[in-house]
Amino acid sequence: MNYSTSPSALGFDNPVFDATATFRTVLEAMSRPATIQSIRHVPDAPSGIGPATAAVLLALADMDTPVWLAPEVASDTLRTYLHFHAGCPVTDAPEAAVFALLGRESDLGVIDKLAIGSAEYPDRSATVIIDCESLSSDPGQNFTGPGIKDTASFDIPGFPPAIWYLVDRNQALFPLGLDWIFTAGSQLAALPRTSKRGS
Amino acid sequence: MSNSAAPSYNFAYLDEQTKRMIRRALLKAVAIPGYQVPFASREMPMPYGWGTGGIQVTAAVIGPDDCLKVIDQGSDDTTNAVSIRKFFAKVGDIETTEETERATVIQTRHRIPETELTEDQILVYQVPIPEPLRFLEPKETETRKMHALEEYGLMHVKLYEDISQHGEIATTYAYPVKVDGRYVMDPSPTPKFDNPKMNNMAALQLFGAGREKRIYAIPPYTEVVSLDFDDHPFSIQKWDEPCALCGTRDSFLDEVILDDQGGRMFVCSDSHHCAKRQAEGHRGALSADPALETEEVAP
Ligand SMILES: [Zn+2]
Numbered sequence: 001m002n003y004s005t006s007p008s009a010l011g012f013d014n015p016v017f018d019a020t021a022t023f024r025t026v027l028e029a030m031s032r033p034a035t036i037q038s039i040r041h042v043p044d045a046p047s048g049i050g051p052a053t054a055a056v057l058l059a060l061a062d063m064d065t066p067v068w069l070a071p072e073v074a075s076d077t078l079r080t081y082l083h084f085h086a087g088c089p090v091t092d093a094p095e096a097a098v099f100a101l102l103g104r105e106s107d108l109g110v111i112d113k114l115a116i117g118s119a120e121y122p123d124r125s126a127t128v129i130i131d132c133e134s135l136s137s138d139p140g141q142n143f144t145g146p147g148i149k150d151t152a153s154f155d156i157p158g159f160p161p162a163i164w165y166l167v168d169r170n171q172a173l174f175p176l177g178l179d180w181i182f183t184a185g186s187q188l189a190a191l192p193r194t195s196k197r198g199s
Numbered sequence: 200m201s202n203s204a205a206p207s208y209n210f211a212y213l214d215e216q217t218k219r220m221i222r223r224a225l226l227k228a229v230a231i232p233g234y235q236v237p238f239a240s241r242e243m244p245m246p247y248g249w250g251t252g253g254i255q256v257t258a259a260v261i262g263p264d265d266c267l268k269v270i271d272q273g274s275d276d277t278t279n280a281v282s283i284r285k286f287f288a289k290v291g292d293i294e295t296t297e298e299t300e301r302a303t304v305i306q307t308r309h310r311i312p313e314t315e316l317t318e319d320q321i322l323v324y325q326v327p328i329p330e331p332l333r334f335l336e337p338k339e340t341e342t343r344k345m346h347a348l349e350e351y352g353l354m355h356v357k358l359y360e361d362i363s364q365h366g367e368i369a370t371t372y373a374y375p376v377k378v379d380g381r382y383v384m385d386p387s388p389t390p391k392f393d394n395p396k397m398n399n400m401a402a403l404q405l406f407g408a409g410r411e412k413r414i415y416a417i418p419p420y421t422e423v424v425s426l427d428f429d430d431h432p433f434s435i436q437k438w439d440e441p442c443a444l445c446g447t448r449d450s451f452l453d454e455v456i457l458d459d460q461g462g463r464m465f466v467c468s469d470s471h472h473c474a475k476r477q478a479e480g481h482r483g484a485l486s487a488d489p490a491l492e493t494e495e496v497a498p
Contacts, residue, residue, distance in 0.1 A: 016210050020262040023222045027260070030229045031403045031418045032318075060226075062219050098223075119347035123227035123236045146232050146379050147418035175381060179230045192230035194379065194418075 008077060010044040011058055011085035018043065022059035026181065029190035034143045034154035036135050042186045043085075046077045052183035053101065053131045054081075061088040061099055068097035068114075070106035073131065094126075102130045104159065111166050114178055122175040125193075130163075132156050132184045142198040143191065151198065154189055156182055164197060171196055211258040211291035217241050221259035221414070225405060228416035233378030234346070235329055240412040245286075249279055250308055251409030253325025254286070257306050260321060260405070261287065266294045268302035273310040273451065273468030297471050311393040313450045313472040316402035318419060324389070329408040329415065331375045331385035351383050355426065362431050371436060377424045378417055392435045392451045397423040442467045443485035445476035 012018035018041040029037045045054035061067055066089045067082060074090070082088055091097055094113040102110070117125035133156075140155025141164060156163065170177045170193060177193030213221070217239075224238040243251040261267060267287050271280040275297040283306060287293040296302050299314040306323040316322060332342040335353050345351070354375060361368050368374075373387030374394055386397060386406075397404065397417060404417040417423060427433035441448045443464035450472060452465040464485050467473035477486070 016215060017263060019215065020210075020218075023218075024260070024262060027222075027225060027229065027403070030226050060219060060223055062216055064216075064220065065223070120343040121237075122231050122234060123224070125227070127226070146421040147229075149420045175231050175234060179226070192418075194230065194232065 007046065007081040007084045009046040009054075009081055011081075012043040012055075013041060015058075017041070018055070019059040022055040025188070026056060026059070026190065029181070029188055030179065030192055031147050032152075033145065033147050033191050033195040034137075034141075034152035034189055036137050036154070036187050036189045039186045039188065046075070046081045048073055048075050048078055048103075049101070050131050050183050051186045052188045053129055055186075056129055056181060056183065056188065057082060057088070057099065057101070058085050061086045063087045063089065065098035066091035066093075066096045068092075068094045068100045068110075068126075070100075070102045070110065072103040072105050073101055097126050100126050100128050102128065104130075104132055106130075108160065108162055108166060111170075111178070116170075116173055116176045116178060119176070122177070125176065125178055127179045127181060129181045129183060130156075130159075132182050133158055135182055135184045135187055135189050143195045144198055145192075145194040145196045147192070148195070154191075156184075167191060167195075168197055209290075210263075211261055211287065211293070212243070213241065213255065213258045217255075218259045221255055224414045225256070225259065225416065228405070228414050229403070229418050231382075232417055232421050233376075233382030233384040233415060235413040235415045238412055238414050240409050243409065245282070248327070250283065250306070250325030250407075252407030252411075252413070253306050253308070253323050253409075254283060254407075255409060256405050256407035256414065257287065257304060257323050258291075260323070261291060261293055261304055263292070265303045266296050266301055268296050268299060268305045270305065270307045270310060270312070270469075270471075272308075273312075273453070273472075274470040276470065279308065299471055307389075309388055309390070310451065310468060311389060311396045313467070313469045314475075315396075316400060318401045320402040322400075322402050322404045324386070324404065324406045326385070326387055326406050326408040326413075327410070328373070328387055329385055329406065329411050329413040331373075331383050346382060349381070351377075354383060355428075358426055359428060359431075362428070368427070368431060368433075374433075375426050377426060379421050380424075383426070384415060384417075384423075390436065390451060391425065391433075394423070394425045394433075395435065399423075438465055440465055441483060442473060443483040445473045445481045445486075446483040447473075447476060447481065 042051035045051045114126040136155045180191040224236045269280040269283045271277040284295045299312040308325045374391035425433040453468040
């Protein structure tokens with residue numbers, strides 16, 4: 001891989017404040033699961049991923065966090081962008097990933113290979129970022145759990161329903177498990193492993 | 200504040216890599232309520248007893264749009280609270296306040312404000328000893344195993360022994376809680392009076408222990424139960440008299456010695472809450488005459 005060329009997309013306007021604002025949005029999303037949040041200062045993002053996805057990776061990934069990219073999103077443009085703006089290693093081994101990025105067309109089979117943490121260290125688990133077409137808070141899937149006052153409605157229009165099977169199975173692993181961030185455009189929503197899907 | 204012109208390197212003291220590491224730990228802490236996430240605590244320009252864990256969490260969370268309140272004991276005016284406020288005003292140009300309602304981030308040691316917190320606020324606790332099982336088991340590898348296996352029986356035995364010796368659970372500070380029915384957590388060093396406020400709180404609660412390098416969290420609207428027994432249910436401290444200054448019977452009171460003749464009074468430990476009530480016209484037994492206090496000031 002040749003990284004000598006500059007990335008075509010510029011990243012955050014102000015790396016320090018935009019990363020802080022993005023982190024706060026992700027913290028809000030993770031603290032109030034299934035609510036749709038907007039990234040206020042989106043970075044210039046390379047083609048193939050949305051600005052919210054780019055914001056999350058630039059805000060949270062660095063040389064300590066191997067990122068795994070699904071084949072559909074793993075363009076040279078994105079690799080160069082992440083190398084230049086985040087400095088994070090891109091790994092071919094899903095089990096080593098701290099962040100795993102999937103696109104709307106990606107094979108969900110890789111989910112089973114990601115780290116779910118151990119009984120003593122359940123925090124040593126991957127965070128999955130799925131770049132979607134759109135997010136909806138219309139009645140769809142209903143969630144309960146920490147961070148949710150009564151129930152929260154959330155859906156990913158047009159996304160393969162198999163994702164909910166994976167979310168359910170992951171939730172049953174608590175306190176182990178993955179944490180999910182769904183992005184679309186400059187929006188995102190999160191489902192920590194504690195969020196339980198109802199009928 | 201303008202994003203483009205502002206000096207931003209090491210905003211709020213910590214370098215960006217450290218902030219990212221703490222931020223990732225905070226997100227996992229929120230995803231696993233009550234579980235202690237290890238983090239690589241940094242040296243801070245103040246000694247450990249001053250709440251370096253809470254300060255690092257606040258520094259990783261806070262931005263130029265925030266308004267910070269810092270309380271120690273219950274007061275905004277102790278040396279510790281004033282120093283931490285000044286620190287963030289200096290290293291981040293952060294707006295600070297003593298008004299609970301105005302703050303977006305509240306850093307605390309010992310108390311949860313009496314004013315009910317909202318969804319738009321984050322409460323950051325500075326924690327000296329994060330491990331509720333430490334007094335039972337000094338080895339970290341063992342306490343981790345106990346948490347992993349939900350082995351909390353010894354904890355219950357210790358509390359019950361407390362009852363058989365004292366007739367009630369004598370632990371009044373750092374009284375252990377169970378978060379979302381899973382992890383036993385130490386809310387230290389808050390008084391047990393504040394434990395019920397943690398339950399189903401609208402605000403996000405974050406905990407930082409600097410010396411022990413642990414971060415943990417309680418998401419909003421999460422069940423927090425104080426450990427107890429059917430024959431000895433959990434109860435909070437009560438006082439025989441109301442606050443001598445504002446007359447409330449609902450807040451945590453501190454004893455204040457008035458003279459060397461044994462004179463004393465009980466007043467709200469939450470100084471902002473007490474001042475606000477007095478400003479609203481509430482009076483206690485030792486308040487000055489309200490008529491004399493409310494001087495009209497020409498606009
Ligand atoms: Zn009072």
